[in-house]
Amino acid sequence: MSKELDLSCFSYIASAKVLQIDKYPEINKGAEVLGIIDTLAADAPMVAIAASRLKLKVGLIANQLGEDEQGKIISKSLRENKVINSIRRLPGRKTPFIIVLSDKGGNREWFSYTKEAERELMEVNLSQIKDASLAYIDLYPDLEAASLRAISFASENQIPVFLNLSGYFPSPELLTLLDDKNICITQIGIHESQEDEAEAIAKRIYRALGVEVSIVTLGSRGAFAVSGQEVVRTKAHRVHALHFHGAGAVFSAGFTYGYLQNLSLTQNLEFACAFGSLSCTKARGFEDFTLDEINKLINKKDT
Numbered sequence: 631m632s633k634e635l636d637l638s639c640f641s642y643i644a645s646a647k648v649l650q651i652d653k654y655p656e657i658n659k660g661a662e663v664l665g666i667i668d669t670l671a672a673d674a675p676m677v678a679i680a681a682s683r684l685k686l687k688v689g690l691i692a693n694q695l696g697e698d699e700q701g702k703i704i705s706k707s708l709r710e711n712k713v714i715n716s717i718r719r720l721p722g723r724k725t726p727f728i729i730v731l732s733d734k735g736g737n738r739e740w741f742s743y744t745k746e747a748e749r750e751l752m753e754v755n756l757s758q759i760k761d762a763s764l765a766y767i768d769l770y771p772d773l774e775a776a777s778l779r780a781i782s783f784a785s786e787n788q789i790p791v792f793l794n795l796s797g798y799f800p801s802p803e804l805l806t807l808l809d810d811k812n813i814c815i816t817q818i819g820i821h822e823s824q825e826d827e828a829e830a831i832a833k834r835i836y837r838a839l840g841v842e843v844s845i846v847t848l849g850s851r852g853a854f855a856v857s858g859q860e861v862v863r864t865k866a867h868r869v870h871a872l873h874f875h876g877a878g879a880v881f882s883a884g885f886t887y888g889y890l891q892n893l894s895l896t897q898n899l900e901f902a903c904a905f906g907s908l909s910c911t912k913a914r915g916f917e918d919f920t921l922d923e924i925n926k927l928i929n930k931k932d933t
Contacts, residue, residue: 634761635714636686636890638789640780641674641768642747643692643717644726645700648875653733667872667913670704671728671742673794673879674768676916679711680883680905683917686890689714689758691780693747696723711917716755732873736822736849744772751776756783764814766792766886774804781811790814792886794878797821799831805838814842815889819878822851829863832856843895845885847878847906855899864899867907867927880916881906884924904928 650665670676675690682688690713695701697719704725708715728742752775759765765784769777784791791811795818800808816835820828828846836844836856847853852865884905888898904927909915 633763634687635689635758636762637678637681637764637766637886638689638691638759638762639674639678639681639766640691640751640756640759640777641672641770642726642744642751642773643675643690643695643704644671644728644742644744644747645669645704646671646728646730646875648730648732648873650873651731651733653735654731654737654739665872667875668703669875669914670707670916671730672768672770673796673876673882674766675704675708675713676876676879677766677883677886678713679707680880680909680916680919681886682711682713683919684883684887684921686887687714688712689762690717691715691754691756691758692717693726693750693754694723695719696725697721698723698725700727701725707917714758716758730875732875736871736874738874748772748776752779756780759784759789760787762789763890764792764886765789766794766882768794768796769798770796771798778807781808781813785810785812788812792817792882792889794882795835796878800835800838808839813839815845815885816841816843817845817847817878817882817885819847819849822849824848825851828854829856829861832861843889845899847881849874849877852903853881853899855895857895860895862895862899864896864903866903867930869907869911869927871910872912874910876916877906877910880909883916900928 648667792815884902
């Protein structure tokens with residue numbers, strides 16, 4: 631019997647403001663802001679919106695928002711993009727937010743106000759996960775306890791998990807906690823300077839967790855994926871990048887779409903890379919795109 635949802639996403643939700651700069655300043659010095667982009671965080675909300683716009687049935691489990699302007703904007707975006715959720719706006723609450731610094735070299739740093747959100751996620755109702763074919767879960771250091779709770783819930787209900795490790799390789803202790811938790815896909819992002827290590831990292835995570843697919847993303851260098859004896863490498867597309875915030879999340883949404891559509895690993899990685907690359911060309915690339923644009927970018931690469 632088919633599930634009510636194709637995908638249920640779990641993480642905190644916050645407004646995000648990307649400040650574009652030329653390069654990072656030295657300590658105690660400043661940098662001119664060249665542009666400002668109002669967007670969203672964390673990865674899961676962007677995955678949810680992007681996947682929904684790809685015509686998947688998607689839900690989101692996250693923290694509450696404030697009854698402020700940012701909270702209203704986020705609620706409207708989730709509603710317009712048909713993401714099923716039970717997120718409320720609370721009077722007197724400040725909507726969580728993140729300030730992201732993004733330079734022309736693709737480097738990013740951020741400052742977050744998300745502590746209330748992290749505490750709420752320890753108690754949030756997880757029942758939506760039971761209604762999904764796949765659960766996408768962000769696993770960040772500050773969110774570890776809440777994410778492990780969600781992972782365990784999915785595992786107990788036999789729901790396969792797409793686990794976003796962000797840029798953090800799991801410690802031996804964390805690998806033990808993740809063992810036998812029905813994790814089918816992992817994704818970790820590493821810096822382009824580690825390109826020579828990408829395949830080995832993908833294989834290490836694949837072996838350690840026994841997943842179906844282990845993915846390593848490399849920014850403008852593309853991505854590696856390991857599944858069984860198959861190792862696939864896809865290069866990123868040449869685009870005029872406006873910013874890089876959310877590219878990994880959009881990649882995840884693209885890979886989820888291809889996975890649920892039973893694309894081959896090569897086709898799926900190509901689609902996800904094209905989608906992630908396209909997202910960098912638009913202020914809110916996770917919701918401002920068409921499937922035709924993604925396919926055109928794939929075809930352009932092949933010519």
